[in-house]
Amino acid sequence: MSENLTLVSAMARLRRGPGRGFTFVGRDREERFFAYEALESEAWRRATFLQERGLKKGDRAALVIAEPEDFVLSFLGCAVAGVVPVPVYPRASFKNADGYVEILAHVVRTSGARAVLCMEGNRDVVERIGEHGAAPEHVLAVESAFTGTAPSFATPTIDERDLCFLQFTSGSTNKPKGVTVTHRNLVANASAFLGPHGLDRNDDDKGVSWLPLFHDMGLIGFVLGTLVKDIPVVLLPTETFARSPGLWLETITKHRGTITYAPNFAYQLVTKRVKDKQLEELELSSVRVAGCGAEPIRAATLKEFAQKFAPAGFRSNAFLPSYGMAESTLAITFHPVGTEMVVDVVDAEAMKDGVARPADASTKTPLEVVSCGVGFPEHEVRVVDEQGQPLPERRVGQVIARGPSVTEGYFENAEATAEALKDGWLQTGDLGYVADGNLYICGRIKDLIIIRGANHYPQDLEWSVGDLEGVRRGNVVAFSVMRDGTEELVIAAEANRADAERLRTEIARKIQQEFGLSPAHVAICAVGALPKTSSGKAQRRKTKALFEAGDLGEHA
Secondary structure: OOOOOOHHHHHHHHOOOOEEEEEEEEOOOOOOEEEEEHHHHHHHHHHHHHOOOOOOOOEEEEEEOOOOHHHHHHHHHHHOOOOOOOOOOOOOOOOOOHHHHHHHHHHHHHHHOEEEEHHHHHHHHHHHHHHHHHOOOEEEEEHHHHOOOOOOOOOOOOOOOEEEEEOOOOOOOOOOOEEEEHHHHHHHHHHHHHHOOOOOOOOOOOOOOOOOOOOHHHHHHHHHHHHHHHHOOEEEEHHHHHHHHHHHHHHHHHHHOEEEEEOOOHHHHHHOOOOOHOOOOOOOOOOOOOEEOOOOOOOHHHHHHHHHHHHOOOOHHHEEEEEEHHOOOOEEEEEEOOOOOOEEEEEEEOOOOOEEOOOOOOOEEEEEEEEEOOOEEEEEEEEEEEOOEOOOOOOOOOEEOOOOOOOOOOOHHHHHHHHHHHEEEEEEEEEEEEEEEEEEEEEEHHHHHEOOOOOHHHHHHHHHHHOOOOOOOOOEEEEEEEEEEEEEEEEEOEEEEHHHHHHHHHHHHHHHHHHOOOOOOOEEEEOOOOEOOOOOOOHHHHHHHHHOOOOOOOOO
């Protein structure tokens, strides 16, 4: 890793040449190519306008920008000016506008952002943050903020120890907190996950991504990391993927993409949506890395994808299950590149006691868990008990990590930082175990459902229910509530009203048959009723709170 390498100096080192740059695909599917020199030039130009507005090194600027092109150019402009960008989810619909404005105001207040960069189309929503006590000095629409002749510019000195950006957590458990990512953290993590022990980048690589850029996997994985390690990319708008999932694979085909990434649900979605006629037009043999992370990984989902797209040249050994989190910049463990994914089949009954015992012929309830691989050089990963002591292999405990990728904590939040970092070890809050050196993730500590002394991982219950006809896959939440001193199970699922009565019975029956549990309540909710984070993760605690308040929106 080069001494004092920053995002800004990494841009200056990028090799110039044909095809080396970023391709932005618009909502109209038109492509606009920015060669690296044009990307860097526009970043410097935008930096001058930010400085002219009075923004100086260390100031924060919130970015609420839906267009990938303007987001990337504005982010890099902030970096050149020494201004700390704060990516924020740009609301894509009018649903729950008040709740969105409240979260946006929280991020602006918490970060102390002096400016908010947005687009003309969402400026009116952004300006409502004043209703919640957020008062940035500037609200700037990117369409007009960077026009005209560039002003003079006093180049700031950017050091690897300086803040590169604030990555606000997705808020699946509580209000988002601002993770402090330095240039050193960014370079260390990019060098790890794109280096020889990660994706092992080569000069022929090209990334293709539709992932949201306000989220660490899209931002670091396909913008910042690829700039640090010199990988051209093609970026699609997230909402375009949501409307037409097949466009993701069509873009890989067109550009001969070699690296792509997505959460489990996306592989499931394209497997379901892509028709045979579309399949005939796809060519996926160029894909050497199809990463999967950001949410629990289901072996069956990836196997079904590989089977369906094998005729298009997709190879199953391209799958790269991984594990990471914003507090460690991005990546913590990766499955070895170019090898078949490893699936551990364990006894679900033993898992209730925190033991990942391999299944055998006598196992009544086998459970498949996908390996997330191993840690990187200069980084350490452990599984520990409640006292922080290392556990032996195949015992479930909390995953902790340390190394140069681990950030210094949360912005101006000493209490949360002290809770997350103990003696340099990041307390991930995730449950997992190690087997044959590989890390397996089971779930979140605080989401664990404990009934009659047995542990149950909510995603296992959710996946089981999601397979039932009529249930919206990926829109199931399992949690527990206390009633008369006893922990009881509740299952909430989205479905149409016409299926509600049938599904209440079928869900209860399936949970009983597969897990030996009798749900105290099965809530069949209207489509869109279950809360999710901006990155699409289930908000189990918020769902639980809505249920307990009687506000879950159940069908009668």
